[in-house]
Amino acid sequence: MTTVPVRPPLVRSSDRVIAGVCSGLAVHLGWPVRMVRTGMVVAAFAGGAGLAFYGWLWIMVPTADENAKRNARRPASPIAPAVSLPPVGLQPGPAPAPSFGTVPFPHAAPPPAGEYDAGTAFQPPAPAAAPGSGTWFRIRSMRYGKEILLGAGLLLVAAILIARLLGVEVPLGTLIPAAAILGGAAIAWMQLDETRRAGLVDKTKADQAGGWARLAAGLALVVAGVLVMVSGSGSWQQTWLALLASVAVLGGVALVLLPWGLKFWRDLETERAGRVRETERAEIAAHLHDSVLQTLALIQRRAGNEHDVVRLARAQERELRGWLFKDPARDAGQLSDRIKAAAAEVEDGLGNAVDVVTVGDTEMTERHEALVQASREAMLNAARHGGGPVSVYLEVSDGGAEVFVKDRGPGFELHNVPHDRLGVRESIIGRMKRHGGNAAINSSPDGTEVRLRLPADVADNGEGKS
Amino acid sequence: MRVVIVDDHAIFRSGLKADLDPGVVVVGEAGTVEQAVEVIAAARPDVVLLDVHLPGGRGGGGREVITGSAALLGATRFLALSVSDAAEDVVAVIRAGARGYVTKTISGAEITDAVFRVAGGDAVFSPRLAGFVLDAFGTAPADIADDELDKLSARELEVMRLIARGYSYKEVAKELFISIKTVETHVSAVLRKLQLSSRHELTKWAAERRLL
Numbered sequence: 170m171t172t173v174p175v176r177p178p179l180v181r182s183s184d185r186v187i188a189g190v191c192s193g194l195a196v197h198l199g200w201p202v203r204m205v206r207t208g209m210v211v212a213a214f215a216g217g218a219g220l221a222f223y224g225w226l227w228i229m230v231p232t233a234d235e236n237a238k239r240n241a242r243r244p245a246s247p248i249a250p251a252v253s254l255p256p257v258g259l260q261p262g263p264a265p266a267p268s269f270g271t272v273p274f275p276h277a278a279p280p281p282a283g284e285y286d287a288g289t290a291f292q293p294p295a296p297a298a299a300p301g302s303g304t305w306f307r308i309r310s311m312r313y314g315k316e317i318l319l320g321a322g323l324l325l326v327a328a329i330l331i332a333r334l335l336g337v338e339v340p341l342g343t344l345i346p347a348a349a350i351l352g353g354a355a356i357a358w359m360q361l362d363e364t365r366r367a368g369l370v371d372k373t374k375a376d377q378a379g380g381w382a383r384l385a386a387g388l389a390l391v392v393a394g395v396l397v398m399v400s401g402s403g404s405w406q407q408t409w410l411a412l413l414a415s416v417a418v419l420g421g422v423a424l425v426l427l428p429w430g431l432k433f434w435r436d437l438e439t440e441r442a443g444r445v446r447e448t449e450r451a452e453i454a455a456h457l458h459d460s461v462l463q464t465l466a467l468i469q470r471r472a473g474n475e476h477d478v479v480r481l482a483r484a485q486e487r488e489l490r491g492w493l494f495k496d497p498a499r500d501a502g503q504l505s506d507r508i509k510a511a512a513a514e515v516e517d518g519l520g521n522a523v524d525v526v527t528v529g530d531t532e533m534t535e536r537h538e539a540l541v542q543a544s545r546e547a548m549l550n551a552a553r554h555g556g557g558p559v560s561v562y563l564e565v566s567d568g569g570a571e572v573f574v575k576d577r578g579p580g581f582e583l584h585n586v587p588h589d590r591l592g593v594r595e596s597i598i599g600r601m602k603r604h605g606g607n608a609a610i611n612s613s614p615d616g617t618e619v620r621l622r623l624p625a626d627v628a629d630n631g632e633g634k635s
Numbered sequence: 636m637r638v639v640i641v642d643d644h645a646i647f648r649s650g651l652k653a654d655l656d657p658g659v660v661v662v663g664e665a666g667t668v669e670q671a672v673e674v675i676a677a678a679r680p681d682v683v684l685l686d687v688h689l690p691g692g693r694g695g696g697g698r699e700v701i702t703g704s705a706a707l708l709g710a711t712r713f714l715a716l717s718v719s720d721a722a723e724d725v726v727a728v729i730r731a732g733a734r735g736y737v738t739k740t741i742s743g744a745e746i747t748d749a750v751f752r753v754a755g756g757d758a759v760f761s762p763r764l765a766g767f768v769l770d771a772f773g774t775a776p777a778d779i780a781d782d783e784l785d786k787l788s789a790r791e792l793e794v795m796r797l798i799a800r801g802y803s804y805k806e807v808a809k810e811l812f813i814s815i816k817t818v819e820t821h822v823s824a825v826l827r828k829l830q831l832s833s834r835h836e837l838t839k840w841a842a843e844r845r846l847l
Contacts, residue, residue, distance in 0.1 A: 494721050526766035526799045528774060560762060560801025566774050573800045618800070 180233045181226075190226045193233075346394040353390025392416070460488055480520040487513055503530045504537050504570060508563050511545040521552040521559055529565035537570065539604040540623045544572045546596040547619040551576035555617065569606075569624035577616040597621070636754060639663040639678055641671040641700060642686040642716070647739070651684065654743025659750055668692030672703035680711055681754045684746070685733065687717035687724045696724075701731040708732050714753045716746075722767045730830050735759025757819045758826035765799040768829060787825060794821045 179197040181189035191209055195202040212219030329344070396411050464485040471477040505527040512523040531537070544561070551559040555576025562573040586593060593610065597619065601608040606623035636659045640648050643666045652661050663678040665671035668691040675683055683704075685697045692699040701713050713733040717724060718740075725736050734753045737746065738761060749759040760768070769792070776789035787795065790811075797807045804822075808815045 494719075524762060524801070526762045528766050528769040528799065562762070562766070562796075562800040564769070564774060564796070564799075575801045615806070 179230055181230050183233060187223075188227045189232070190223055190230065193230060194226070346397040349390050349394035349397075353387040353392075353394060355387075388419075392419075456492060460492075461485060476520050479522075480517065483522055484513075484517055487516070502533060504533055504541070504565060505530045505563055507533060507537070507541045508544055508561065508572065511541055512548060512559075512561055515545065515548040515552050515559070519549070519552040521555070521557065523548055523552065523559045523561060525561045525563070527563040527565075531565045531570065534626075536604045536606075536623060536626065539600050540570060540572060540606065540621060543597045543600045543608065543621050544574060546592060546600075547572075547574040547621065550592060550597075551578070551617065551619070554578050554581065567625065569622060571623075572621040573618060574621075575616060575618040580612040580614050580617050582612065583610055636660065636682070636750065637662045637678070637680040638750060639665065639671075639675055639680040639683045641665045641674075641683060641689065641697070643667065643688075643690055644686075647686075651743075651746070654746065655750070656743070656747035659747055666690075668696070668699050668703070671700045675700070675704045675707065675711060679707065682750050683711060683713045684750070685713050685715050685728070687715055687719055687728055697728045697733070698731040701728065701733060705732070712753045712756075714749055714759060722770070725764060726767055726771070726829070729764070729826070732830065734826065735761075736764045737761050738763070752819075756823070758822045760795075760798050760822055760825075762799050762801050765795045768825060769795050769799060772828070772832075787828065791821050791825050791828075794818060795825060798822075 176199070177196050180193050182192040182196060183189060184192045186206070191206045192202050194200075195205040198205070209219045209223060212222065329341075392412065392415055396408055396415070464481055468478050468481050471481065505525075508527065509525050512525045515521070516523045533541075544563075548559055548561060551574050555578030557577050560573075560575040562575075564571045583593065598608045598610075601621055601623070604623065605626075606621065608622075609620045611618045611620065638655070638659050638661050640651055640661055641664070642648050642651070645666070648664050648666075655661070662680055663674040665674045666689075668689050670691070671683075671685075671689065683700075685700055687697045689696045689700065692703075695702070697713075697715055697717075701708075704711065704713075713728070715725065715728040715733040715736040716739055717736065718738065719725070729736060734756075735749060735758050737749050737759060741749075741761075752759050768787075772787050774792065774796075776787065776792055793811060794807055797810055798804075802810065804815055804818045808818045811818075
């Protein structure tokens with residue numbers, strides 16, 4: 170069952186003699202077109218079967234264009250996933266269902282529309298049984314299970330009809346109730362899969378109502394079928410009495426089993442919730458052990474060195490904050506993350522507190538990389554020469570990105586910086602200029618502020634958006 | 636200056652008490668929401684130093700203390716103190732009525748300064764809070780057509796930007812060639828907008844962070 174052949178979708182081809190049915194079928198089955206056409210003509214002489222089949226396919230099978238449109242519109246169609254798979258060449262895979270290999274028609278039928286058309290005309294229980302039996306027979310891994318089962322049902326009906334025509338006595342009185350029971354059971358059992366899916370996808374009231382209706386319909390069918398079977402051709406009054414009795418029995422059983430079932434269900438829920446909590450607790454404990462406990466131990470050993478203690482505490486605080494307040498919905502690797510990472514690096518290296526405030530954000534580009542590098546250099550200078558805490562502010566707007574790095578050190582004059590010191594001149598001002606931005610340094614005895622500005626690329630207006 | 640400290644960590648309360656200026660008298664302490672509402676109603680302090688995260692009550696923390704003391708809001712002012720960086724925590728207490736927000740890591744002198752400022756009716760904005768404000772209101776100045784509450788004026792934006800860049804009120808005043816009093820007026824106006832605005836973007840911004 171695992172080797173379901175991937176077939177090209179059954180569509181009417183544009184390479185056609187009449188309506189493109191034969192060439193479409195040939196592509197779908199992986200047979201030569203000539204063979205399909207010959208077969209169709211031969212079948213046409215066999216009581217017009219070929220003509221009827223051709224006409225039916227003409228009506229039911231969409232053209233390639235229609236099919237593409239339909240798949241685009243409703244990708245959730247039960248068959249769509251199989252149909253929309255990329256056709257893997259035109260290799261003639263093994264027949265989809267070996268037992269029906271000699272009969273190409275049923276599983277070649279186009280899905281939803283064909284189902285109703287084919288089923289209702291012949292035998293009422295069959296279409297009811299078909300949709301659910303996929304689960305019932307545990308063949309859900311088979312993609313065309315429904316279609317194959319429908320085909321099997323139709324073949325069975327055909328066989329019965331032929332047998333009757335040939336004069337063989339078929340016990341219809343037994344067969345029809347049996348089919349009703351099968352159909353009912355299938356409808357009820359279908360639920361298993363449905364509810365599981367509902368729990369996973371979306372548990373809406375409508376789904377539940379549908380589920381209940383299905384259960385009721387299944388029950389009714391099964392009960393009615395059993396009754397007709399047991400009571401033979403009894404009178405309606407008898408049937409009604411029996412029906413009442415069986416419903417009463419069912420109700421009694423449900424009443425007895427319900428509390429037990431509920432308790433079992435609740436225990437299961439509690440246990441599951443407990444396990445989730447336990448996992449969460451273990452994860453938190455592991456994280457705290459790896460981070461906070463280790464840092465606390467380090468702090469105790471370094472208690473004499475104020476500088477180290479502050480640095481350790483800041484680093485740990487930053488790490489814990491990142492863990493606690495991170496927004497999982499946000500993309501990582503944005504400009505603000507990079508600026509924060511640069512600040513953390515400076516903080517770890519030099520021990521000065523570097524506070525980062527960011528407004529807006531943007532994707533990283535090569536030019537932003539330059540901005541981050543220049544900011545890092547500015548932070549290093551601020552921490553090294555300013556001495557105290559450093560304030561970093563990043564603002565990203567449609568116009569571009571700006572970074573301000575401020576310290577409260579004694580300040581400096583740019584023209585007093587020796588010519589061989591390239592930090593400010595090259596790493597900050599030069600770098601920003603090379604990437605179309607600019608850098609300004611405003612220094613006074615109260616502190617220094619470096620202002621880096623990178624305008625949004627004119628050619629690429631989207632990049633500055635936050 | 637009479638102050639009540641509300642924080643569930645006794646170590647932090649005693650540390651803060653020792654750090655505060657002698658001019659600030661701590662007249663009460665509380666560690667839970669219920670205690671806080673009770674102590675504040677009894678002591679009627681000038682300023683309440685309020686931790687954002689508090690046990691008790693209905694889980695609303697500092698915000699719940701402010702709503703529980705709503706009758707006193709005119710006479711008693713609230714200054715939020717937090718270790719939390721999360722915008723939802725900070726903006727929630729501001730919108731409940733706190734006059735400012737500072738992080739717990741700032742020095743005793745700075746907290747004392749903030750206490751006096753809040754007691755005088757001004758707002759106290761940390762760089763981070765200014766960042767949140769700019770994020771929420773956007774960095775484009777208001778048009779004349781805009782609702783007054785919905786956007787910041789060009790001047791208010793300038794002030795917020797400078798605070799976010801780490802400028803003190805004094806430095807902001809110097810940079811913009813205005814008096815400290817004018818800076819305080821701008822900051823109070825921003826605080827009022829933050830508390831009263833129901834503009835679409837702010838609501839959306841708050842809703843995304845589960846503030847409303």
